[in-house]
Amino acid sequence: MKKNIKLAKHAGFCYGVKRAVETTKKLKTENKDKEIFVLGELIHNSHVINELSNLGIHTVDELPCNNSSKCTNICVIRSHGAAPEVFENAKQKGYEVVDLTCLDVKKVQQKAIELVQDGFLLVIVGKPEHPEVCAIKANAQPHGEKVIVAPDVKSLESFEEEIKKHKRVGVVVQTTQRIENLQSVVNYLLPLSKELKVFNTICASTSLRQSEAKNLAKESDLMIVVGSKKSANTTHLAEILSGITSTIHIETDDELNNYKELIEKSTNIGITAGASTPDNIINNVMEKLNNY
Ligand code: SF4
Known part of the structure; x- marks a missing residue:
């Protein structure tokens, strides 16, 4: 076929x-x-x-x-x-x-600093251990009282009393996060705060990559995401796409052998890759698939 x-x-x-x-x-x-x-x-x-x-x-x-x-x-x-x-x-x-x-990361740092300087309780939506998030926090913290880092709504729950007390809450988001995650955090914070200021700091490159990959997934029976499993934007891509169609996440073309059966039975295959995946690795995957 x-x-x-x-x-x-x-x-x-x-x-x-x-x-x-x-x-x-x-x-x-x-x-x-x-x-x-x-x-x-x-x-x-x-x-x-x-x-x-x-x-x-x-x-x-x-x-x-x-x-x-x-x-x-x-x-x-x-x-x-x-x-x-x-x-x-x-x-x-x-x-x-x-x-x-990255200039987009600089913008998040700047927004975070502005929010704490203006007296907002800062919430950074992102993974606490991710270097970008650590740097945003470290740049903002000296300018204000308290900074909360939360990867999702669940982890914000323990700060509920503090948020209610503070009333003015500002939000920035790690550049490679999913918009759905930001939305659910905002929905959670809205009834708890009197004033909520949100900066959607997901970078344009991430938004474009995610929306394009979603469209491709809708017309594919298999999506292949290429890139490091340590890369936040690549793993987010795989998470998003697995909710739409059958999705595999590989680091190099060698791993394709583990999915032989799945690839053989798929007709429409879409490929996307994270922001840290070099062209030669993507090309190797394309070449191997074309030889199937
Ligand atoms: S994903 Fe790329 S463009 Fe977006 S913030 Fe990170 S380095 Fe910059």
Whole structure:
């Protein structure tokens, strides 16, 4: 049976990730005499991290002391952003800091700061352990009293009394969250607060990717989501699509072998990929499927 295989238009690197990867590589080319350290994984994709490592770009959790007096090494801040102390610490250790925080993430940080400065109790909708969320919280917290991070409505319930007492509540959301999640948080907060200010800070790239993938899923009997299982936007895509049609989430084409039967019986197959999935990985998946 001939298969109809369709790749979503907005699959793979978003502009923020593209900028981070391209700029970091360029930094290495232009600064051969300097060591380049990226704080945390530049993007959630082990293939890209290995590629950077082969180019001599180090991924670290903590910056080593900068011993060289002749040359200033470079510290790269990834697209997720970082706490103000992280910038300060890098400068104190003598690093030149290159800030590649995505401009959309910067906007969330700015909105969060404005809300706490204006006296709102800030609620960040997102995963507490996600680096983007940690950075938003760390940037906002010094400007106000209290910041709540909640991945969903359930985790907000323990703050109910505090929310009622505060009356003025401001909301921002992790850039890669699902709009349905933001909606349910807003529905929960509305009756508890006197004034509720919401900034929908889901980035345009995520919204577009999700809505396009949903449409593709409606006309497909199988959706394949390609990308790291550590990537928030990729796992959200898989969650959304599995509510529409049969969906599998793979990191590389090798995993297709685990779903042979499912692929063989599917006629219309849609493919999408997270914002941190490189083109060559998507192309390998396409190629393997075309050979089925
Ligand atoms: S997913 Fe959105 S916020 Fe995150 S790096 Fe890409 S464009 Fe920026």
